[in-house]
Amino acid sequence: DVKVTQSSRYLVKRTGEKVFLECVQDMDHENMFWYRQDPGLGLRLIYFSYDVKMKEKGDIPEGYSVSREKKERFSLILESASTNQTSMYLCASSAGQGLSPLHFGNGTRLTVT
Amino acid sequence: GQNIDQPTEMTATEGAIVQINCTYQTSGFNGLFWYQQHAGEAPTFLSYNVLDGLEEKGRFSSFLSRSKGYSYLLLKELQMKDSASYLCAAFNTDKLIFGTGTRLQVFP
Numbered sequence: 161d162v163k164v165t166q167s168s169r170y171l172v173k174r175t176g177e178k179v180f181l182e183c184v185q186d187m188d189h190e191n192m193f194w195y196r197q198d199p200g201l202g203l204r205l206i207y208f209s210y211d212v213k214m215k216e217k218g219d220i221p222e223g224y225s226v227s228r229e230k231k232e233r234f235s236l237i238l239e240s241a242s243t244n245q246t247s248m249y250l251c252a253s254s255a256g257q258g259l260s261p262l263h264f265g266n267g268t269r270l271t272v273t
Numbered sequence: 274g275q276n277i278d279q280p281t282e283m284t285a286t287e288g289a290i291v292q293i294n295c296t297y298q299t300s301g302f303n304g305l306f307w308y309q310q311h312a313g314e315a316p317t318f319l320s321y322n323v324l325d326g327l328e329e330k331g332r333f334s335s336f337l338s339r340s341k342g343y344s345y346l347l348l349k350e351l352q353m354k355d356s357a358s359y360l361c362a363a364f365n366t367d368k369l370i371f372g373t374g375t376r377l378q379v380f381p
Contacts, residue, residue, distance in 0.1 A: 267315055
């Protein structure tokens with residue numbers, strides 16, 4: 161079974177802090193994604209990556225950056241956390257190009273105070 | 274633009290059949306995915322359709338009509354554990370775009 165592991169289940173940070181959300185997958189998947197999930201808005205794509213050192217902006221990249229130094233690890237960075245970034249963050253991975261199902265991690269619930 | 278619509282909430286009775294509809298408008302459409310998400314948990318993959326028609330997987334089936342921009346998820350012999358949110362997602366060129374999800378409550 162594919163395992164996607166997010167380093168923290170719950171996180172509380174202060175406004176202005178730099179926040180790192182880590183995600184690791186163990187199935188040698190090429191593709192990795194970061195979504196945030198908010199009530200009434202569903203899952204929205206922040207950034208994705210189809211290869212090491214490669215990144216693409218999703219639908220809501222503002223206020224975020226990512227890093228993919230190794231194939232198995234995809235990090236989401238909030239340079240200066242703000243209260244509107246309080247959300248559930250979900251990392252996912254998939255194999256190859258095209259129509260492969262996404263496998264999600266358990267999520268990190270981030271609260272910015 | 275991109276738009277995916279599905280009902281916000283549905284209720285059904287244990288043992289019954291329920292159909293969850295999804296309509297989509299996206300450019301570069303390549304396929305339609307369905308995910309199940311229990312409260313407080315990660316979404317899990319249920320099925321996907323690339324071509325028109327019905328895909329059956331046990332109690333769950335998914336249908337796609339590309340010309341109508343329409344899909345549905347059919348759940349048969351409903352069980353209490355099927356109470357969850359069901360997410361419709363369209364694969365658009367190189368990424369998966371999700372709808373807001375349909376929360377299904379199954380009553381005894």
